[in-house]
Amino acid sequence: MSRTRQLAGTGLFEATVPRYTSYPTAPHFGATDPHRTERWLGALPAGARLSLYLHIPFCERLCWFCACRTQGVRRPEPVAAYVDSLKAEIEMLAARVPPDSRVVRVHWGGGTPTILTPVQIGDLAAHLAAAFRLDPGREFAVEIDPTVTGPDRIAALARAGMTRASIGIQDFDPRIQAAIGRRQSVGQTAETVRHLRAHGIASLNADIVYGLPHQTVPGIAESTARVLGLAPDRVALFGYAHVPWAARRQRMIDANALPGAPARLALMEAAEAMFLGAGYRALGIDHYALPGDGLAAAAAAGRMRRNFQGYTDDGADALIGLGASAISLYPGGYAQNAPATAAYAGRIRAGRLATARGHALRLEDRLRGALIERLLCDLEVDLPALAAAFGSVAALLEPEVARALERFRPWLTRRDGRLRLTPAGKPLARLVAAHFDAYLRRGTARHSGAI
Ligand code: SF4
Structure with missing residues (x-):
């Protein structure tokens, strides 16, 4: 019996399951109030090592394939108001962690963090530095959308101390890009990488996606070759999650053009073979890294962890999520901020932590x-x-x-x-x-x- 048929016998091709970036997964969190989060913050150990995640839930346009919690915005005012809320939340949280705690990792994700203007980038980074004690050796990672990130923003992020950039690519095939509502040329992406390198950003992540409409094995091989040409030190190869009941914009995608589960497996394994052939190491279920990469070293030592950003070598005592819908992981459990930006901002304006849901482990x-x-x-x-x-x-x-x-x-x-x-x-x-x-x-x- 072929391997594919054998795998089919396990139910793999029909099953729908979580991605497990937490356990329990977020749908199983219950309603809660900020008091428990206050207690968990107060119980952090002296000298706690902290990891901060800042969520920027805005994009200039909404790509049809994306199921991220984000909203399209054309005016600058909502973003500016949100930055003010984030700054207030930063102050609230910094006042509640042990005074000798250190931030060893910062991640800006979204949405599109690079929707922030260079001035807002500098302002937010300065606010973080003033409120928390930042470890000099911290990693500062930012998710970059090459279609909206010009040299001025990259320069601002570099001045703010960015050490790692994570670039969303999906697939370079124009037909696929048209089918998923996201146009992004190879040239545009290469130009962004060139600016990042010119500003001394040595660590580069690339995210590519298999299982997209019209995707074929020769097609993903061509895209993968182009990704390899950018020489990222780390790659995430995600399976497209078609969940139109949860992400309404995915209804724009023609479900008939999506590859079936056995074809998805072939696409994933074709791209994987190319990364392994190029000297990358397979990490976990869907990441690849060059041998010198920190995550590869953590995986080899059994220290790799899985959290809301995917895989990490983050050994912090607590991951604190800031912004609408952001999830924190404390030693006691999970706390998720109010998902809607208005509800989040309202809580912060009222001087309360924004926790709305969570789970005590x-x-x-x-x-x-x-x-x-x-x-x-x-x-x-x-x-x-x-x-x-x-x-x-x-x-x-x-x-x-x-x-x-x-x-x-x-x-x-x-x-x-x-x-x-x-x-x-x-x-x-x-x-x-x-x-x-x-x-x-x-x-x-x-x-x-x-x-
Ligand atoms: S892929 Fe990025 S830019 Fe597109 S909607 Fe999602 S978060 Fe926004």
Whole structure:
């Protein structure tokens, strides 16, 4: 039997599952108020290492394929008002973390962070630096849209201390770009990369997407070759998530032009083969990095983590999300800000933290979350280590492990106590993770395809 048919037998091609950038996933958070967040902030250890995520939920135009929480904006006023809210939130949070805490990582994402003017970029960065103690060796990553990011903004970000740029590419094929509502030429992207390098930004991420309308194996190979020509040190190869019930703009995309699940697998593996052939290392389920990259080193040492930005080598004590819909992870659990910008700004104006939803982690959540995180980061799980860390509660996984070994044979194995996905079984990783998700069975949230 062919590998594709064997994989089909696991239900891979019909299954819809979360991406697991948290456990439980955000649809399973409950309504909450800011008091719990206040307590979690107050309980951070002395000298806490902090990671800050700033969400900029605005774009000049909305790309049809994108399911990010963002809104189109044509006037500068809403962005300026939002920056004021962010600055107020920065002050509120900085006043609540331990005074000797240090920020070791900053990430600006969106939406389009580069919708901010050079003056706003400098103002926001200066505000962060004044409010928090920033570690001199911090990483400062920014998501860059080459179609709206001119040299003036790159210069402003470089002055603000940006160390890593993450460039959205998707696919360079003009027919695909027309079908997903995002035009971005190779020349435009290369020009952005040239400006970034000229400003000393050595670390470059590129995001490309498989599973787009009209995408073919020769086509994705051509796009991948162009991406390799930009020499990013890290690449994320995401599967297009067609979720028009959650992202209405995706209704503009012709569902009949989308490749089916077996074709998606072929597209993903064609691009992957090219990255591996070019000397990149595979990290987790969908990232690739050159051997000298920090994330590659973290993965090799078993230190890679998974959070809302995807994979990270961030070892911070808390990830604090600022801005509308941003999610924080504290030692006690998750806290998500009000999703709508008006509701978020209203809370901040009233002098309150903007938490609207969240989840306090129980021991079983931590156990399942640890298993899922290790599986998606390392493609293997050290079960005795989990038992040592979590004690008797780990025993509740045993029947589920036995069922998983049965269901995913021969791709999932157990040897020397380690649950391991074989290299050929990597496409099953999210489906295996879902097998251990206790919330998925209770919820009604709809998800994207498992491959
Ligand atoms: S892909 Fe980027 S620019 Fe396009 S809608 Fe999404 S966040 Fe905005």
